[in-house]
Amino acid sequence: TARILAIVNQKGGVGKTTTTINLAAALAFKNQSVLMVDLDPQGNASTGLGVSKNTPNQNLFDVFVDGVGLESIIQKTSVENVDIAPSHMDMAGVEIEISQKSDRAIRLKTAVSGLSKAYDYILIDCPPSLNMLTINALTAARSVLVPLQCEFFALEGLSQLLKTVEMAKANLNPQLVIDGVMLTMYDQRNRLSAQVAADVRKHLGRAVFKTMIPRNVRIAEAPSFGRPVLSYDAKSKGSLAYLQLADEMLLRHGKR
Amino acid sequence: TARILAIVNQKGGVGKTTTTINLAAALAFKNQSVLMVDLDPQGNASTGLGVSKNTPNQNLFDVFVDGVGLESIIQKTSVENVDIAPSHMDMAGVEIEISQKSDRAIRLKTAVSGLSKAYDYILIDCPPSLNMLTINALTAARSVLVPLQCEFFALEGLSQLLKTVEMAKANLNPQLVIDGVMLTMYDQRNRLSAQVAADVRKHLGRAVFKTMIPRNVRIAEAPSFGRPVLSYDAKSKGSLAYLQLADEMLLRHGKR
Numbered sequence: 001t002a003r004i005l006a007i008v009n010q011k012g013g014v015g016k017t018t019t020t021i022n023l024a025a026a027l028a029f030k031n032q033s034v035l036m037v038d039l040d041p042q043g044n045a046s047t048g049l050g051v052s053k054n055t056p057n058q059n060l061f062d063v064f065v066d067g068v069g070l071e072s073i074i075q076k077t078s079v080e081n082v083d084i085a086p087s088h089m090d091m092a093g094v095e096i097e098i099s100q101k102s103d104r105a106i107r108l109k110t111a112v113s114g115l116s117k118a119y120d121y122i123l124i125d126c127p128p129s130l131n132m133l134t135i136n137a138l139t140a141a142r143s144v145l146v147p148l149q150c151e152f153f154a155l156e157g158l159s160q161l162l163k164t165v166e167m168a169k170a171n172l173n174p175q176l177v178i179d180g181v182m183l184t185m186y187d188q189r190n191r192l193s194a195q196v197a198a199d200v201r202k203h204l205g206r207a208v209f210k211t212m213i214p215r216n217v218r219i220a221e222a223p224s225f226g227r228p229v230l231s232y233d234a235k236s237k238g239s240l241a242y243l244q245l246a247d248e249m250l251l252r253h254g255k256r
Numbered sequence: 257t258a259r260i261l262a263i264v265n266q267k268g269g270v271g272k273t274t275t276t277i278n279l280a281a282a283l284a285f286k287n288q289s290v291l292m293v294d295l296d297p298q299g300n301a302s303t304g305l306g307v308s309k310n311t312p313n314q315n316l317f318d319v320f321v322d323g324v325g326l327e328s329i330i331q332k333t334s335v336e337n338v339d340i341a342p343s344h345m346d347m348a349g350v351e352i353e354i355s356q357k358s359d360r361a362i363r364l365k366t367a368v369s370g371l372s373k374a375y376d377y378i379l380i381d382c383p384p385s386l387n388m389l390t391i392n393a394l395t396a397a398r399s400v401l402v403p404l405q406c407e408f409f410a411l412e413g414l415s416q417l418l419k420t421v422e423m424a425k426a427n428l429n430p431q432l433v434i435d436g437v438m439l440t441m442y443d444q445r446n447r448l449s450a451q452v453a454a455d456v457r458k459h460l461g462r463a464v465f466k467t468m469i470p471r472n473v474r475i476a477e478a479p480s481f482g483r484p485v486l487s488y489d490a491k492s493k494g495s496l497a498y499l500q501l502a503d504e505m506l507l508r509h510g511k512r
């Protein structure tokens with residue numbers, strides 16, 4: 001059955017969406033079938049793969065509010081072996097719509113349960129906030145991947161995030177584990193990156209992936225072409241790093 | 257009376273906090289008295305100036321929930337002419353606490369109204385989301401400053417943000433204007449920055465500040481020392497850019 005991964009960090013701009021897109025592509029490259037769920041109303045994961053957020057048909061909002069099956073909104077992407085449940089403009093209002101439902105925290109868990117035989121991995125991109133959408137991701141997921149930008153402000157929110165994950169595990173989802181913290185936008189030209197990386201490894205040890213994603217302009221350019229960095233520039237440092245991360249992930253999950 | 261500025265963008269990691277801290281310091285350097293309000297529960301603006309978010313006393317949460325006067329929680333910072341109403345751990349739960357109050361959208365407006373004679377500028381740092389805290393900032397403010405990272409995903413959210421500001425102006429705060437969009441993390445080594453900057457200037461014209469903030473590692477290092485870049489490295493490109501932005505801002509507001 002599928003390994004369901006929530007990609008979470010309430011700190012903004014730390015590479016959640018970039019990691020969802022490029023890890024999905026890297027896992028697909030290694031013959032895994034992958035479903036991405038774009039839980040961020042900004043919809044960057046959808047746009048980053050050239051998928052529209054304005055369909056007039058049923059969309060992710062209807063899955064949350066009316067219990068429409070997730071499989072009916074899934075689309076293929078330009079990447080082989082990668083499908084997506086895209087975001088939608090309507091998602092900006094979804095939190096208010098489900099706020100009075102007693103099962104508001106498990107709407108996504110229910111929706112993905114029928115799909116876990118259809119994919120090897122389900123990656124959920126989350127918004128920059130510990131809101132009800134992120135809680136839904138933590139409840140539906142088997143594990144959490146925390147992208148951590150190698151900068152000062154990004155360190156600050158980490159302990160709050162780890163507490164929230166523990167809370168979700170205790171109250172909503174006992175099987176939830178932290179796959180790990182993934183260091184990203186590592187810039188070897190500046191000592192701040194090295195300091196943050198050393199600090200995190202000292203405190204969290206093995207919970208930190210060995211693979212570090214370097215700051216690499218090809219990664220930032222790729223979404224403007226609607227493609228993951230692996231197909232935009234396969235030989236770039238960014239592509240190689242995400243392929244290495246996929247290897248390490250598969251090893252941790254016993255799929256290698 | 258004080259010019260109240262909301263620094264807003266729901267896209268994460270685009271430089272909202274960095275701009276609040278460094279613009280405050282630059283305005284203070286130009287003899288303006290400045291109050292910062294840290295409306296983000298992450299509290300990066302507070303930590304970035306070395307101010308604690310864990311006071312056992314009354315804090316910003318009590319201002320929102322119990323109507324405690326904002327002036328009673330204001331602290332001095334290490335920067336002359338810059339005071340702060342810091343964030344607090346309790347603020348993570350403030351939205352739920354005020355969600356049933358009929359005046360939930362104007363709690364901050366009421367709180368700052370008594371202070372507008374005490375400062376030349378009040379800068380409000382917002383979280384990466386168009387939630388009730390950001391709505392409070394848009395209601396209390398006279399104008400909006402939108403930091404825009406020169407990258408692809410950051411462009412995507414801009415039209416949604418401008419619509420939300422129009423909505424706040426129509427329904428909550430008729431005096432609200434957009435001071436401008438400020439391009440930041442401009443990296444002249446990569447063509448993506450130039451493309452985004454050209455695109456934004458083409459669509460928004462004069463609404464875009466002439467001053468661009470360059471990507472500059474001294475800006476990212478400064479908060480780990482609890483200081484604005486102006487006092488961490490006064491001669492850096494980052495400091496000079498924020499001083500230039502302050503000049504441009506003062507000109508737009510008729511204070512020069």
Ligand SMILES: Nc1ncnc2c1ncn2[C@@H]1O[C@H](COP(=O)(O)OP(=O)(O)OP(=O)(O)O)[C@@H](O)[C@H]1O
Binds near residue numbers: 216269
């Ligand atoms: N390793 C990298 N090298 C260079 N640029 C990167 C890298 N990772 C991400 N970026 C860029 O940094 C910006 C922030 O990344 P991204 O949007 O993926 O973060 P996020 O955590 O999803 O943001 P949000 O909190 O708004 O959802 C984007 O413009 C992206 O292209």
Ligand SMILES: Nc1ncnc2c1ncn2[C@@H]1O[C@H](COP(=O)(O)OP(=O)(O)OP(=O)(O)O)[C@@H](O)[C@H]1O
Binds near residue numbers: 013269275300382477
């Ligand atoms: N001009 C710049 N040059 C280099 N680094 C910068 C610049 N501006 C901001 N940064 C760094 O980029 C990161 C994101 O900036 P910041 O935290 O201010 O954004 P934000 O919009 O407040 O994020 P959030 O959405 O989480 O509130 C920080 O680590 C900051 O130090």
Ligand SMILES: [Mg+2]
Binds near residue numbers: 016018040127
């Ligand atoms: Mg994102």
Ligand SMILES: [Mg+2]
Binds near residue numbers: 273274296300383
């Ligand atoms: Mg911030």
